[in-house]
Amino acid sequence: MAANSQFAMAVHILTLLARKGDQNLKSDAIAHSVNTNPVVIRRILGQLAHADLVASQTGASGGTKLARSPEEICLVDVYKAVSCGEVFALPSRPASQDCPVGRNIESVLCNLQKAIDRSVAEKLGEFTLARVLEMIDSEDALAA
Amino acid sequence: MAANSQFAMAVHILTLLARKGDQNLKSDAIAHSVNTNPVVIRRILGQLAHADLVASQTGASGGTKLARSPEEICLVDVYKAVSCGEVFALPSRPASQDCPVGRNIESVLCNLQKAIDRSVAEKLGEFTLARVLEMIDSEDALAA
DNA sequence: AGGTATTGTAACTATACTTGTTACAGTTAT
């Protein structure tokens, strides 16, 4: 499969929007920077809008801008907006209830899953969009 | 897609093997507990064998047992054995190099990816197979 | 009002991964 890169694209998109400040940015311009199709961008923007991270305007001179300041947008929010939030999946078929292990593995795995997902969320909680923007700009300064 | 549940199945399998101690367990018996096809089990066992977590014997009265004690098998090892170890993917297409954000986003995302993957690995490093076994057995004791 | 630009979304294709399944060669105990 094409590995799920929506989170990466979402961060890219939000970084562009953050730089644009209060101005609307068109999906076409974003698509150019991300190097993909505008519809792919608009799909992701839809998910971000649903999470109240961005706001779009239709019509001529429309486009999208951030719904909050970059300091108030956390990468956990982005992650939750565009992914299922689960690092690994539980089996689709239930284990055998005839087996002592099968009977209890599901709840153990479920707790483990929650612990792992929580640790990802906590780590992503350490980063704001503002900080990503700083990193981008400082890398650019280094290259200059 | 069918979500990737190989890690969950691998933990289930290893728990069964841990309970069996030094005795060989057949893929058929494992498949019964996991409620799937023996070939699916053998595929995962192959990955676990490659990581030196289990050892199999072919032939009549063959099967598989742990290659180390449950105290020496960590869930990070299992995770690394059966998955790519990446919580999110980087985009397959390179970003536009004409754009200041596009030029630098990849290295920022790559560092972020490493940080997240590291935090997952650290959390999984807190659990040994022995501890999973304890959890399974204590849940069983509660149910009894 | 009318023309134009832009979003939102449906529909379709190509690609690729996971799971389940059958089949069978190779290997080992009895």
Next chain:
DNA sequence: ATAACTGTAACAAGTATAGTTACAATACCT
């Protein structure tokens, strides 16, 4: 020898992502 396993190839079905085209709905601008 025979029977019982593993290892693995090959294939089908299901499903997710990414890319693309197309178009209705919406809003600006003259």
